[in-house]
Amino acid sequence: MATVQQWSGLEARALRQALRMSVRAFAGHLGVAVATVSKWERLGAGTQPRPDTQAILDTALARSDASVHLRFETLLSETGRPAAAGGLAAASPRMWDYESWTDDLERTVAALSRQDFPFASHLLHRWLARWKPGELDDKGLYLFARSTALLGDLQRDQGIIFGPLSARRSYAGARSIFTQLDIPRRVAQLDLSLAVVAEMSSELDAAAHHYETLAVDDRLSGRDRARARLWVGTALSKHGHHDYALRVMTAAIREFDQLGEAEDWSVAHQKLALAHRGAGELTKALQLIDIARTTAATDAPMQRVRLETAYGHILLSDPATANDGLTVLDHAADAATKYGLVHQLRSIEDIRQTATKERA
Structure with a gap:
């Protein structure tokens, strides 16, 4: 059933309409003056009943049956939308707004896991466009920051990492709000996302420097610290520091094993395989990518594309299997195109171009 944290004239009018009462009948129902109800109707969200009257309204709503609650919530969902042209401020979030918002964030996480970017974007923007941070209490700010962080994940997966509408900008915005709310764990997680x-x-x-710092940061969970350690290795390997990268990544794999994180353990083998490829150890790289491909804990499109890109990259590094590598990369590129994985497409193209130059 619906509850109201803070009544205004807007909610009072919605309750009157849900009860299907006239202004006079509603005033009698509550035991207040007709002029008081008329004032609520006239000023809407711009007026708030006195504390004792707030309690009377709470009681009136609580004693209403389910059909009244349904009409009440429906009316508020309509009147609480931001005004398109009237210049009126949107109503503050209510308890059921927060519940719906939380549900939508869970649906967003699920949509992102299967790379359903249009649906994830729809879920996030219908809340981010509805309120500004200055209109929200701490609970609303928390949800706003979580939404902004998930928007950063969406933009990152789409390869939008530069500019005013980018993952970097979204992560920084979410980090600022979590700092304001004094939630160190969330701040550290955003630091990790910004390092990515x-x-x-x-x-x-x-x-690599940010990852090294975060790998020993007590604000993060053991899993996140292990992921930071793994990513130290990926950054070092890309920079050509293969020996140290291999040691750091192997340590991360041991941590994932101890933590029982099967998905991260599998992904770490994929990244370790690429590090061995960079070091010219192709036999070891093939062994490790085979482990990653056979133990993958998720069938999400993003991870499938990453695995096949890594596999194709390793095959392409050996003249004897180069043609097979190109075929694997073609399949990975098709999947990346299908799901809008722009960053992965760029990576595949970079691998192809580098292989062409090396052959020339």
């Missing part, structure tokens, strides 16, 4: 964006932007030294 730095690595994607080829800022490898900066990314």
